Every structure is written in structure tokens, then in C-alpha cells.
Amino acid sequence: MSNRIYVAIDTPDLARAKAIATKVRNHVGGLKLGLEFFAAHGQPGVREMATIGLPIFLDLKLHDIPNTVAKAVQALSPLEPAILTVHASGGRAMLEDAKAAAPLGTKVVAVTMLTSLDASDLAATGVSGSAHDQVVRLAALAAEAGVDGIVCSGAEVAAAKAAWPKGYFVVPGVRLADGPVGDQKRVVTPRAAVDGGASIIVVGRPITQAEDPDAAARAIAGTL
Numbered sequence: 311m312s313n314r315i316y317v318a319i320d321t322p323d324l325a326r327a328k329a330i331a332t333k334v335r336n337h338v339g340g341l342k343l344g345l346e347f348f349a350a351h352g353q354p355g356v357r358e359m360a361t362i363g364l365p366i367f368l369d370l371k372l373h374d375i376p377n378t379v380a381k382a383v384q385a386l387s388p389l390e391p392a393i394l395t396v397h398a399s400g401g402r403a404m405l406e407d408a409k410a411a412a413p414l415g416t417k418v419v420a421v422t423m424l425t426s427l428d429a430s431d432l433a434a435t436g437v438s439g440s441a442h443d444q445v446v447r448l449a450a451l452a453a454e455a456g457v458d459g460i461v462c463s464g465a466e467v468a469a470a471k472a473a474w475p476k477g478y479f480v481v482p483g484v485r486l487a488d489g490p491v492g493d494q495k496r497v498v499t500p501r502a503a504v505d506g507g508a509s510i511i512v513v514g515r516p517i518t519q520a521e522d523p524d525a526a527a528r529a530i531a532g533t534l
């Protein structure tokens with residue numbers, strides 16, 4: 311099994327992004343680039359990071375009307391990311407159109423409920439019920455729409471996988487047992503995420519803010 315860790319390179323500083331990625335490249339399976347990096351460096355920055363030689367996960371969490379999302383996916387297609395995110399709450403037509411517009415080799419995965427949210431945040435947006443129910447509901451929508459998988463927390467991944475055995479499951483919100491959680495609310499350890507059925511785990515600050523990012527990545531890989 312290849313390394314399941316995608317390191318989240320969340321910085322607007324290209325030199326720092328390259329330095330961290332270069333340090334950890336032997337102990338992670340891919341690089342996740344999100345809004346912070348993309349807003350600063352766009353497609354040229356993604357191409358630059360791709361020269362490091364690891365698969366690229368473009369975590370842009372697209373969420374708009376179907377036509378706009380499909381056109382955005384088309385515009386991103388020359389990058390041929392390994393993984394691209396959209397928001398499941400954009401609805402079935404948006405998910406279908408995003409998948410249709412993506413390159414064949416790109417996994418389109420739908421974000422269900424951000425790991426920085428809990429049930430009280432959900433209630434504040436007018437959605438009643440648990441995080442578990444919300445994730446399982448949106449995972450069913452994603453499967454029906456024909457995308458490749460979902461993003462969810464490690465607390466729900468086993469239930470989502472049981473309902474969608476062929477799905478691809480991306481789990482962020484991963485923390486070491488004694489580590490700071492920061493703004494994340496639904497966290498699990500790397501081992502628990504993989505045991506629950508994560509296809510890949512996304513790890514950002516526990517690696518990138520460590521004194522020795524390579525040692526941190528190696529230590530996490532050693533627990534899997």
C-alpha cells in the first residue's frame with residue numbers, strides 16, 4: 311500500500327511551500343494545495359509544486375451553480391490534479407457536471423461537512439441532526455451523482471464506507487493523540503482514520519509546523 315499521507319501545504323509563501331514539500335517528500339504520498347496557496351500562486355504555482363514529483367491534490371472546494379463549477383473544472387484540467395474537491399452541498403447537478411468536466415485521471419471528491427464544524431454549527435445553518443447523519447446523507451448524494459468519493463472526518467468514515475464500499479474517502483482533521491487541535495472540531499488520530507477506512511489522510515500543521523517536518527511525517531507514517 312502506497313503512503314496514504316497527503317501533506318497540506320497551507321502557506322502563501324512559494325519558497326516555504328517548496329522547502330517543506332522537499333523535506334517531507336520521502337515520507338508522504340502527495341501534496342495538498344488549497345485556497346491559501348492557490349489564491350497566492352494560481353496555476354503556475356501548482357505547476358512549480360508538481361516538479362517535486364508527488365501527486366497533487368487540488369483542494370479548492372468548488373461550490374457554485376453547475377455551469378460555473380463545470381467551467382472552473384475545465385479551466386483547471388490542464389493541471390491534471392490527482393484529486394480535486396467540490397462541495398457536496400452544491401447539489402447533484404453540480405456534482406455530475408464537475409465530474410463530467412474533470413480529466414479522466416482526476417478523482418473528484420465531495421466535501422460533506424467540514425471537520426472544523428460540529429453539530430451545533432450545523433444547527434446554526436438550519437440543518438438538524440448529527441454530523442454522522444449529515445455526512446451519510448451527503449455521501450449518498452455524492453455516490454448517486456457519480457463522483458469518486460467524499461471528504462469527511464475520521465468519526466464518520468467507517469459509516470460512509472459501509473454505505474459506499476467503492477468510494478474514495480479523504481480524511482482531514484487528523485491529529486496526534488496529545489497534539490493541539492487548533493480550529494478543528496472533529497478530529498481522530500492518523501491510525502484511527504485509516505482503521506476506519508480512509509483512502510488517504512490529510513495532515514497539515516502537525517507536519518508543517520513541526521520543528522522537523524520530515525521527522526513528523528515519518529513518525530505519522532510509522533503509526534499507519
Ligand SMILES: O=c1ccn([C@@H]2O[C@H](COP(=O)(O)O)[C@@H](O)[C@H]2O)c(=O)[nH]1
Pocket residue numbers: 318320344369421423424425426461462482483484492494512513514515516
Ligand atoms: O473538512 C475539511 C476539508 C478540508 N480540510 C483541509 O485539510 C487541511 C487540514 O490542515 P490541518 O493543519 O491538519 O488542520 C487544511 O488544508 C484544510 O483546508 C479540512 O481541514 N477539513
